[in-house]
Amino acid sequence: MFSYRHAFHAGNHADVLKHTVLIALLRHLTRKPTPLTVIDTHAGAGLYRLDGDYAGTSGEAQDGVFKLFSALAPAGEAAGAIEDIAPAVQDYLDLVAGLNPDGLLRIYPGSPFVAQQFLRAEARDKLKLFELHPTDSKSLAANVAQLQAGRQISVARQDGFEALKALLPPPSRRALVLIDPSYEIKSDYAKVSACLQDSLKRFATGTYAIWYPLIPRPEAHELPRRLKTVANQAGKPWLHASLAIGQREDKQPEPGEVRRPGLAASGMFVVNPPHTLKPALAAALPQLLAVLGRGRGQAQALESAG
């Protein structure tokens, strides 16, 4: 049932979009001194090796985090091509660089380790992680154990959609929920919109961030429309950001070479976004596209309501 392993995709353009949005959300939400609960319903393994077998086999990070670093990090070849790096992009670069202190990109932080960077001990923030895959949940637990974060971070091998119900509303009445399934099973699309609808009933003022792939299948195109309907019916503001890097247009395949087109576009849908998110992404998305865009169909879009 579970063949999806995020290690193949870690640091790709979809992670760049997702984690840039996540960082911008966390930066805002940790400004207030009241405790914040961060819930990651589909957490993955937490940390990934960019020089390991999985990443090497897929090469997806080359069109994501590596490209961004070589264009924008201080020693980058094209440094200066974008004069003022948008703060949200700079935050993303800084966070990834912080985990790679020797300057070589070897480690990529998944969403649990992105969130962990923002947790404040003094504010009693909490991070609740759910991961169902047996191997990835073990890796996640081992990676988190190294942080010695005690009860601030919890890891459970549970269905994140189900587990979320028992956590809303959180005692502090402030929460950021990341819903990031693999959409390996078609029913994930319907589960995501049902989950948002249910969660808004339980806790109407939480911030919900949902990632989805923009792929040629009706459920994927329908999902943002459904999410807008759910948010509108609940009377909640929303923001929708998407990034399409376009189809590969490099050399022709060698005879016998099998080309997998790979994911070319994805989106983030945020309900109850902080007011700072839209301007942050309005500055960041064109820069992400300028660096990561690779061919036909490249585009970025930002829309919001409420």
Ligand code: SAM
């Ligand atoms: N959020 C991670 C990040 O940004 O680094 C990536 C998560 S990956 C896209 C989706 C993960 O969800 C996979 O590791 C998969 O094993 C896990 N998964 C699939 N169904 C699940 C479920 N019902 N509950 C919890 N985890 C699930």
